[in-house]
Amino acid sequence: MTAKFPLNYKYRHSxxxxxxxxxxxxxxxTIPARAQVxxxxxxxxxxxxxxxxxQTGTENDGLYSEWQIKPDNIPRWSKQCTGRAIxxxxxxxxxxxxxSILVCVMxxxxxxxYTASGNNESVAIQRTAAWWMTGDANQFNRxxxxxxxxxxxxxxxxFYQDQRSNAxxxxxxxxxxQPTAKPSQxxxxxxxxxxxxxxxxxxISDSxxxxxxxxxxxxxxQTGTENDGLYSEWQIKPDNIPRWSKQCIGKELxxxxxxxxxxxxxxxxxCIMKDIFSQEYxxxxxxxxxxxxxxxxxxxxxxxxxxxSNLTSPYTQQVLDFYRQSFLRFFxxx
Numbered sequence: 001m002t003a004k005f006p007l008n009y010k011y012r013h014s015x016x017x018x019x020x021x022x023x024x025x026x027x028x029x030t031i032p033a034r035a036q037v038x039x040x041x042x043x044x045x046x047x048x049x050x051x052x053x054x055q056t057g058t059e060n061d062g063l064y065s066e067w068q069i070k071p072d073n074i075p076r077w078s079k080q081c082t083g084r085a086i087x088x089x090x091x092x093x094x095x096x097x098x099x100s101i102l103v104c105v106m107x108x109x110x111x112x113x114y115t116a117s118g119n120n121e122s123v124a125i126q127r128t129a130a131w132w133m134t135g136d137a138n139q140f141n142r143x144x145x146x147x148x149x150x151x152x153x154x155x156x157x158x159f160y161q162d163q164r165s166n167a168x169x170x171x172x173x174x175x176x177x178q179p180t181a182k183p184s185q186x187x188x189x190x191x192x193x194x195x196x197x198x199x200x201x202x203x204i205s206d207s208x209x210x211x212x213x214x215x216x217x218x219x220x221x222q223t224g225t226e227n228d229g230l231y232s233e234w235q236i237k238p239d240n241i242p243r244w245s246k247q248c249i250g251k252e253l254x255x256x257x258x259x260x261x262x263x264x265x266x267x268x269x270x271c272i273m274k275d276i277f278s279q280e281y282x283x284x285x286x287x288x289x290x291x292x293x294x295x296x297x298x299x300x301x302x303x304x305x306x307x308x309s310n311l312t313s314p315y316t317q318q319v320l321d322f323y324r325q326s327f328l329r330f331f332x333x334x
Contacts, residue, residue, distance in 0.1 A: 037114050037124075040249050040267050041164070042107045045125065046099060047263045048159035049106070049132060052152060064092040067102060077105050082207055096214040100207040113137055122157065129156035163263050204281055204291075209274045212292060213266060215322035216273070216299055219315065231259040234269055244268050273299075280304050292320045 046067075053068040064071055071088040078086035081104035082097075091098050110128050116137065117123035123140070130140035133152055143149045213234075220235040231238055238255040245253040248271035249264070258265055273295065280294035281287075283304065290307075296319035297307035307316045 036119060037107070037111045039103075039107075039271070040264075041121070042103055042110055043263060043267045043270075044160050044163035045110055045128065045156075046102045046106055047163050048125075048156045049102070049129075050099075051159040052129075052155040054152065064088040065098045066095065067098065069098075077101055081105065082205070096210050097207065100210040103206060103210075125157050125160050126153050129153040132156075163261070203286070204274065204278045206274075208288070209270050209277055211323050212273055212277055212295060212319075213270045215292070215319045216269070216296070217266075218322045219296070219319045221315075231255040232265040233262065234265065236265075236269075241268075244272055248272065289320060289324075292323050293317070296320070 050066050053066060055068075056063070062071065063069060064074060069088075069091070074088045074091045075085035078084065078091065078097075078101050081101045086097070086101075091101070106128070109131060110124060113127040113131065114121070114124040117127055126140040127137040130143075130149070130153055131137040133139075133149055139149065140153055143153075217233050220233060222235075223230070229238065230236060231241060236255075236258075241255045241258045242252040245251060245258060245264075245268050248268045253264070253268075258268070276298055277291060277295050280298065281291040284290040284294055293307040293316040294304035296316040297309075297312050298304040299319075300306075300312055300315055306312045
């Protein structure tokens with residue numbers, strides 16, 4: 001039997017209708033065997049849910065994070081996705097962790113609704129938004145067009161389409177093959193990223209990759225020069241962007257388009273770094289903290305073995321510190 005998660009919203013402001021609150025959770029949804037949903041599509045959906053999240057107008061309204069999640073969902077979802085129940089307060093305190101958990105949850109929901117829609121992406125998004133709002137995906141085309149629920153569903157669809165517009169064509173479910181990383185000449189300060197090597201047996205979770213990607217963003221060196229030739233909050237060299245975007249989303253993006261869409265940029269960097277992180281995890285003897293520093297060294301110099309050199313060590317340690325901040329509350333072994 002396919003199980004459903006309970007509803008996420010509990011509106012207290014008068015202009016929001018009160019949705020049903022009676023669903024209970026038994027476990028994960030059944031994953032369709034051939035659901036054609038990519039990681040990029042799931043990431044765009046999660047961002048659309050964030051952007052469309054209704055604001056109740058009430059401080060301390062009992063909802064948590066930018067996604068406005070009911071607190072009783074959070075320990076269960078985090079337990080299912082990370083192996084550890086997280087409190088609503090800790091969930092809201094780490095947007096990186098919140099996003100990775102919602103990606104985990106919504107991947108299976110999106111896949112089921114994609115199958116239920118007859119592989120119609122637009123309908124699947126509307127069905128998923130209806131499930132998120134009401135607990136019943138079938139409400140997507142049953143609610144009145146002047147109702148709040150209908151307007152919310154269409155808002156999620158529009159935000160989703162906006163996220164996908166820069167890089168959108170139907171995406172494969174398998175990761176593209178990526179050629180072996182080759183060190184490239186480093187600029188004076190900014191990172192010199194190259195091409196990732198695929199790791200077929202990854203033991204690295206999406207949550208860990210998300211934390212690494214955020215750490216690289218936070219540690220990105222600032223040159224102090226406007227128009228310094230580097231793109232996005234990750235400070236990426238322009239010649240990497242068309243190649244990486246082609247590998248990860250099936251379409252070459254210009255550096256300008258890449259920098260203009262932070263969600264797409266994060267998705268592409270996560271795609272690249274998942275394989276690098278997995279590779280360095282194996283190279284480090286499955287030492288997670290060492291793997292983070294080796295991955296950071298690769299990102300900076302193209303050579304992971306330079307993680308402890310005099311020039312690179314402060315940067316790789318800073319990346320590790322940012323990485324630990326995302327997980328310290330939830331994973332005491334770090």
